[in-house]
Amino acid sequence: MADLLTRSHPLEPYLTALDALPDGLRVTAEPFVALAGLRVDPASGVQLRGAALPTTPNTWVPAGDGRLVWLGPDEWLVTSPGTAPEALEAEVAGVLRPVGGVAVDVSAQRIGLRISGPRARQVLAKGCAIDLHPRVFVPGSSAQTTLGQAGVVLLALDGRDDDAEFAVLVRSSFAGYLATWLLDACLEYADSAPTS
């Protein structure tokens, strides 16, 4: 039984609809990205994938082929598109164990969305209470908050006024809800009025 298992993405049923969104807004599902949650004393000063753990709340930094996201005073999320989930946990655990930290593979716990375009901020503001102003939620910012009724980790990737880009991490079981919510929130930008 060496043949590979196929992977399935919670957003597959929604991709066609998301592709059809009007101009000014792009919502795409991020491919399968390995995620590891890590907990360690911030004083440990560990370096991970070439980066220091960001200790400023609500920020993220690039790390290796992915990111290091601040989740709490002693909690971070490391992402890597190019590493196998179990390998990422093992790698991170290897770094953290000596300093009393732990790592957990949460690759399938959350899925990622990219939301970009001139209307991205506007759409997010319909369900997100934090201030997304380009001078406030600048690239490198992150926030654990709610979008609609789903808990999310929101990352500012590109701050350009006219073409902002955000990444949204959401619990896999909420992915369908969030996609439905986004499609609904974008409906007003459709040129032709649908018969609702």
Add this chain to the structure above:
Amino acid sequence: MQLIECPWCGPREEVEFHYGGQAGVPYPEDPAALDDVQWAQYVFFRDNPKGRFEERWSHAAGCRRWFNAVRDTATYRFERVQRPDTTQAGTR
């Protein structure tokens, strides 16, 4: 609808927080040593002042950290919030 200052994440909407009631009610050292009256006090009885109140809150929809706050239950104004690690005892 208040803005509550999470000691880590900064001001966030009230709805992101979970209320934990009175602060400074530690779990008894040795519950078995308490009589029923003392145990009931720990389990069921909490202060309920009108005015200044030392409370526990958790930033449930954010960093999920518990913290202490001093709030006025009449005006709902927060006097201050405080990370538990800056207090000696537990924050119950």
Add this chain to the structure above:
Amino acid sequence: MSAPFRTPEGGRIDRSTTLEFTFDGQTHTGHPGDTLASALLAAGRHSIATSVKLGRPRGVAAAWAEDPGSLVQIEEPFPEPMLLATTVELYDGLVAHGLPGQGRLAEVPDSARYDAVHHHVDVLVVGAGPAGLVAALTAARAGARVALVDEQAEAGGALLGTDDVLDGAPAPEWVAAAVAELAAHPDVLHLQRTTAFGLYDDGFVLALERRTDHLGTAAPRNVSRQRVWRIRARRVVVAAGAHERPVVFADNDRPGIMLAGGARTFLHRYGVLPGREAVLFTTNDSAYDAALDLHRAGVRVQAVVDARPEGSPQRRQDCERAGIRVLSGAVVTGTQGVERVTHALVAPLAAGEVGASSAIGCDLLLVSGGWNPAVHLFSQARGRLRYDEALGAFLPAEELDGVAVAGSAAGVLDLAGCLADGRRVADAALAALGLAAGEQSALPAVEATPAGSAPMTLWRVPDGGDGSTSFVDLQRDATVADLARATGAGLRSMEHVKRYTTIGTAHDQGKTSGVLASGITAELLGVPVQATGTTTFRPPYTPVAFAALAGRDRGRLFDPERVTAVHDWHVAEGAVFEDVGQWKRPRYYPRPGEDMDAAVLRECAATRGGVGILDGSTLGKIDVQGPDAAEFLDRLYTNMISSLKVGSVRYGVMCGVDGMVIDDGTVLRLAEDRFLVLTTTGGAAKVLDWMEEWLQTEWPQLRVRLASVTEQWSTFPVVGPRSRDVVGAVFPDVDVSNEAFPFMTWRDTALGGVPVRLARISFSGELAYEVYVNSWYARAVWERLIEAGRPHGITPYGTETMHVLRAEKGYPIIGQDTDGTVTPHDLGMAWAVSKKKPDFIGKRSFARPANSDPLRKQLVGLLPVDRDTVLPEGSQIVELADGGQLPPPPVPMLGHVTSSYRSAELGRPFALALVKGGRSRIGETVHVPVDGTLVPVEVTGSVLVDPEGARRDG
């Protein structure tokens, strides 16, 4: 169809376009820029509605939201109850009629869309009148992030209803320039048709934007009809203006009786003459402008009746120059006319005594008793109010942190003053924000208001009678007589008076009647107005549709639907789903022609007889790591976890500090310092929060880290005597024999390079393997199991079958067989309560007197003696009185049925129940009332299938 009262020119309406609408079955026309009220007045129609109690005709009495008169029901394009004709923008195809007090809801669902948007600013300005525009401009020029919201269709506020001149040009030109400048600032949000209806803590303002109402049938369906703006402002400037205050006199409710400023607005803004022959009744100078403007527009002003003994010498000259008669020290004591006022009864007023009255013919009676600053938002924000003797009105009595009031809302009633006040308040806000004022142009030059005479505060004109036609609250038909009855009944508090008379409780929430009621009540009680005060201002400032507040959270988005990684497979297989918390779980998989009972019997038999598979992925999963993990779990579980060996699994029970069971589940020890904790589906979030709370707040010294991995690991129990064959086939690298892989242990393996964990856990009593896999691969692994199971007739089963199988073994479902009043001992799980551990959460509560009550309810099994009745879950259990009858109520109850099913295995129905002293009753027969009959049932132990546990190893 004609509009005889439309002026030949002027007004802010688009005369090049004609709109057609229907009111009370009659067709009328109007223009863009009209409101329903202005179009009806243009057609000469004043009488709009009939009053709620007395059925008296009521007309347009003001030009905007303060109007107590023009309540209408919208019928087309979609029924909407109770709006004010003065605030309904006219559109083609509008169908409406006047209301007799109650609105009508549509029978069909509203297909319109509604939504909300969050917005953050440095300065929010409420009201785009002169003060608000200056405040917004001032803040914008300083580079602040600004929002300006205004409830009307266009900016300008009071300026839209006057002929004021700013910087030498008509007011609208200055307004247009201001709006254009604001639009040029990238960080300014300017919203018209947007009513700030609530002001809450920390600069939180809710505003309702009417986005498509004015488009009528042309409204696009994919755009939200109304939007709630949730605005967080570091500073709020309330420049909401002021409402003109009437004076109460006999028959002051007739159509054609209108606030002076309102009439002026209809003339200047809408190009409408509210009448041909007018009388003005005033207590102040401001209303003279209305008389003079109407005069210039061709209205014959029969008289200006000024209650002040000396009247206003300056304004008298203006009037006399225009040939308008001015009666000083005079009042209107009453009116004549039914559908429309025909005469004003005017009499001299001296030393509080009203002389003989004479009738003056008129079809329009303008009234002005002064101005009430719109302090609603300020008061909502808990700002204290004070009564101002000079104005005869309530004003903000304090500075609120972050909230400032500007312009006429603060009692500044002249244009120059409002402009200056807007600048002053904005400067203060900028200073508080630490923002430099920046380039500020000078305030516009305006003609100084002529020096005038002080206003007089006059609440009511004595009507010589009982005041039963002197209306204070037109919408409630509440009169001076009602106020007199209330005070006569002994009431002293304004809150009591309000409730007794219902004044201020109607659609307008007392916008015109509130202060009048306070003033008149104070008079009746002989106390200062400050002493009576006002009743509390509450949100919303104006009514808001339910659906607008529901916003997007409707239908499928009302509450999130959580689904597992295999959900689509279940759907494709025709599963019937059950809501468990927010999760959608397959309840059973009916085959054609099967009802639930048939499907569940089949699923049960197939599983106990062969092999079944369940999607258990909704079970909560928590990764617990750290040197103190075992110690931590020992403190939370009633049983010992630290003695669990790596590679093994243990069932555990969790209690609250009160000793009642809150959750249960299995614990896998992955390493010396790492556990995987499983919780119930419903308990997942609660248990993680519970653990974090203890860890962070009580035992921060414990070196333990928690993480939710509920969605990380999909979980598929493969259950039944053939499960070994299936699991062995799919995972050939694992020795699935009982010897190599005993009950309550787990093993890691891999499939196609993907790590998979298998655990010998059984919630059915059968041989069973739980398969754990990264949810990316869940669907693939599920299908492999189904495929490998085909030869053995593998049967997917849902929660219903799961419940039957576990109930046959007496395994409780927390939340179904427990209700927060049940201890582990009550469940017969004393074996799961450690005697060795010095303490654990809940232990101390077990020692309370009530816990040793022999009559505590205990979980037992029930077998209906007729071997046929399926006891409804929730049924109560009773003992019969002598004679086999129920005693009269109240009938003592022994407990209730918590779970009840038809058992394929037993070939009969059975139940689990919580019964007083249940274990001591095993063997007894008790009774369960079912649809009026008493069903005898035998009390048994809770384990009904395979009590000796022979099957779990296959």
Add this chain to the structure above:
Amino acid sequence: MTPRTPGADLPEHPDFLWRDAEPKKSYDVVIVGGGGHGLATAHYLAKNHGITNVAVLEKGWLAGGNMARNTTIIRSNYLWDESSAIYEHSLKLWEGLEEDLGYPILFSQRGVLNLAHTLQDVRDSVRRVEANKLNGVDAEWVEPDEVRKICPIVNTSSDIRYPVLGATYQPRAGIAKHDYVAWGFARRADEAGIDLIQDCEVTGFTTDGDRVTGVQTTRGTIAAGKVALCAAGHTTTLTDMLGFRVPVQSHPLQALVSELLEPVHPTVVMSNAVHVYVSQAHKGELVMGAGVDSYNGYGQRGAFSIIERQMAAAVELFPVFARAHLLRTWGGIVDTSPDASPIVGRTPYENVYLNCGWGTGGFKATPGIGDCMAHTIALDEPHPHVAPFALDRFVTGALVDEHGAAAVAH
């Protein structure tokens, strides 16, 4: 003149309600709290026990607390025997209250539906109904199609997020006009010579050993033979003065009302899972309760997010409400107890009697608890209906836990 809109106006209040009494030096019984419970206690002290040398002290305006702020739902279909006993006792008194008070309290027995949306809701509902029947409380389980018959505007279709799986129905339940009820009790008490003293805030107590001898107020010290605490959300402010603890927490609870509407809603509907409870009051307005705010608060206001959630639930369950308008929102202070049941009876002081912890259930209990408190005070022994709700149950552990199983608040 067109005819009056049916129901659009209310019966007249009487020409006289109560004297604005000045405090006397001393009373046999001083009731602290001039809300529904305090006034009802006063009425039954006079009516059933002939005790009229009584003062009711109110810190603000009479019945201006929760009595003026609740959604007036009256029912007795509670789960536990102890609860249904006191609430049913109260309901029976409601049924005769209009005559007793000689006041048009508009008690309308239009029935209450408690909707079930999950299978566990259904189990809990059936359990409660079966218990109610055996306790002599009228109650039945009704299927969705019957729900539609009883209240046609409820969305009983299966395509909503949480379909209605059925409901419990208590036909004798209903609503009343709260101010009228309070004023009816007040007027009777006043007629009996009881002093209703407003703007009289309690600032302390004069004690002698384990007896309270006087009540210190903003209008002077008043000697008292017996003292009854009926202060709902403000109870702990008083017990703190007396130096004993009561396990209640005061939370904001919001409610709201719509404009007057033609009759559309013939009954009362409550739903816990979807969290909405609504009736259409006599004038035609929809009266709705929202959820309890999580934090302790005496501000008589709560978070608007709770109202928004409430509106979403209302429109979900009652699609026809979409364009009804929110006219006014307000908040009260509910005194919640650990087991969601009241705390009534003796205190560490032999002549001080406690009545609190009703949470969201206080209004419907008004006549019942008034009667039982009067009995408890007059005979100096807890009325059988309140005996199970004694303070010491938190020590023995014999709670009356209405959280889990009843699954119905308000």
